[in-house]
Amino acid sequence: xxxxxxxxxxxxxxxxxxxxxxxxxxxxxxxxxxxxxxxxxxxxxxxxxxxxxxxxxxxxxxxxxxxxxxxxxxxxxxx
Amino acid sequence: xxxxxxxxxxxxxxxxxxxxxxxxxxxxxxxxxxxxxxxxxxxxxxxxxxxxxxxxxxxxxxxxxxxxxxxxxxxxxxx
Numbered sequence: 757x758x759x760x761x762x763x764x765x766x767x768x769x770x771x772x773x774x775x776x777x778x779x780x781x782x783x784x785x786x787x788x789x790x791x792x793x794x795x796x797x798x799x800x801x802x803x804x805x806x807x808x809x810x811x812x813x814x815x816x817x818x819x820x821x822x823x824x825x826x827x828x829x830x831x832x833x834x835x
Numbered sequence: 836x837x838x839x840x841x842x843x844x845x846x847x848x849x850x851x852x853x854x855x856x857x858x859x860x861x862x863x864x865x866x867x868x869x870x871x872x873x874x875x876x877x878x879x880x881x882x883x884x885x886x887x888x889x890x891x892x893x894x895x896x897x898x899x900x901x902x903x904x905x906x907x908x909x910x911x912x913x914x
Contacts (some may be wrong), residue, residue: 762876777877780900786892788882795876797841798856803867813865821859 757802759814760833761822764795769827798822810834836881838893839912840901843874848906877901889913 765771773794781789800817804810814832823830844850852873860868879896883889893911902909 764876764878774877777901781896784896784899786896788892790880790882792880793878795878797843797874797876798853799843799872799874801869801871803869813867817860817863817865820863822856 757805757807757810758835759800759802759810760835761798761800761814761818761830762795762833763798763818763823763828763830765793766827766829807834836884836886836889837914838879838881838889839914840877840879840893840897840909841874841912842877842897842902842907842909844872845906845908886913 765774771793774792777794778789778792781792800814802810802813804813811832811834814834818830818832819825844853850872853871856873857868857871860871879893881889881892883892890911890913893913897909897911898904
């Protein structure tokens with residue numbers, strides 16, 4: 757089973773990487789970009805085949821290692 | 836219109852960040868993780884409201900700035 761985790765900064769948390777992308781796009785002549793935010797994408801290949809067990813397992817991984825829940829949100833998709 | 840761009844390393848390209856996650860998960864006692872790959876997620880808030888124009892614009896942004904197409908793939912989702 758594959759898990760796809762997206763980690764994004766919570767609203768209000770400063771995002772210098774996103775700002776850099778915004779300015780770089782502007783510098784390259786791309787107009788009409790109101791804002792850019794950068795997050796992380798983590799793809800895991802799991803041995804687990806049961807969806808509920810996998811979801812519980814990946815949630816634990818996010819809480820303990822993958823996301824900093826003080827400043828980041830995470831979303832998990834399983835396929 | 837919002838654009839969500841995921842940038843992932845092409846198959847075969849070494850991914851030290853992914854390897855670090857894999858080892859850290861293993862060290863924390865999470866078993867059954869065959870592999871981990873890390874990518875980037877970029878969320879843009881665009882002024883453009885036409886889907887086709889937005890897609891063409893974001894594709895250009897990816898080709899010119901956001902993705903390094905030699906080693907990375909990108910996927911665009913518009914909402």
